[in-house]
Each structure stands twice: as C-alpha cells, then as structure tokens.
Amino acid sequence: MPPPADRLSRRERAIMNAVFALKNRASAEDIRARLTNAPSYSAVRAMLVRLEKKGYLRHQEDGMRYVYSATITHAAARRAALQQCVRTFFEGSLGQMMTALVRNEAWTDEELDALRAEIERARRAKKP
Numbered sequence: 001m002p003p004p005a006d007r008l009s010r011r012e013r014a015i016m017n018a019v020f021a022l023k024n025r026a027s028a029e030d031i032r033a034r035l036t037n038a039p040s041y042s043a044v045r046a047m048l049v050r051l052e053k054k055g056y057l058r059h060q061e062d063g064m065r066y067v068y069s070a071t072i073t074h075a076a077a078r079r080a081a082l083q084q085c086v087r088t089f090f091e092g093s094l095g096q097m098m099t100a101l102v103r104n105e106a107w108t109d110e111e112l113d114a115l116r117a118e119i120e121r122a123r124r125a126k127k128p
Contacts, residue, residue, distance in 0.1 A: 007054065011039070013081065015047055016056060020074045027065050 008016065018034040019026050032044045039047075048068055051057040059066040070077065090096040102115070 008056070011035075012047060012051055012056075015044070015051060016070060016077060019057065019068055019070050020077070024069045024074075026068055027062075028068075029065075031068070 014035055015031055018031045021034060022030050028041060028044050028048055031048070032038045032041055035044070038044070048057060048059075048066075052059065052068075056071055057068045058071055059068045061067075072080075086092060086094055086097050090100070107115075
C-alpha cells in the first residue's frame with residue numbers, strides 16, 4: 001500500500017516533485033538544485049531521510065552518494081495530491097472543484113471541447 005500523500009509538507013511535496021522531474025533518480029544535490037528558495041544541503045538530506053522513513057523514497061548507493069527514487073508512481077502521487085486538494089479546498093467535492101476550475105479559468109474553445117469530450121466519455125463509461 002502506498003504511503004498517504006496528505007502527510008507531506010509543502011517542502012516534502014516539492015522534493016517529491018523534484019525527484020519525479022529528475023526521472024525518478026536523483027541525488028540530494030540534484031534535488032536541492034531544483035528547489036525554489038532551497039534550504040541548506042544538510043536540511044535537504046534531513047528531509048530525504050524523513051521521506052524515506054515515511055515510505056515515500058528509497059535510496060541506492062552510487063559511490064559516495066545516495067541516489068533517491070520514489071516508492072510510488074508519479075500518477076499515484078498526482079492522484080493523491082489531487083485528492084488532498086479536493087478535501088482541503090472543496091469539502092471533498094470533485095464537482096465543486098471542477099465548477100471552480102471551469103468558472104475561474106480562461107479556456108480556449110479547444111480546451112472546452114476536450115473537457116466536453118471527457119465528460120461524455122465518463123457518461124458513456126458509467127452506463128451499464
């Protein structure tokens with residue numbers, strides 16, 4: 001069972017995003033270089049150790065350095081982060097989130113057509 005993504009701090013999420021952006025193989029130095037307002041190297045290492053203890057990362061030794069990779073897929077991490085966002089900002093309602101996105105964004109006709117097509121696909125998929 002993958003670790004629950006809602007137990008990640010903002011900085012821990014940024015570290016996980018960096019690991020995924022680095023093709024799921026990254027050293028502490030690589031990760032630190034991708035972080036905005038990066039903390040010290042030792043702080044990044046401490047967070048990596050914490051993420052390993054929580055079950056989000058694992059490491060392999062590569063010479064004198066550790067190379068980290070995620071224990072879950074990027075798609076699973078994305079789903080968990082989206083679920084956390086829905087719980088936090090939209091009272092657990094996907095409908096409220098989708099309505100807010102549709103109302104508050106500037107959509108092109110092509111994007112709206114793609115959304116309509118996805119809604120229709122979802123309708124067809126749920127019919128018996």
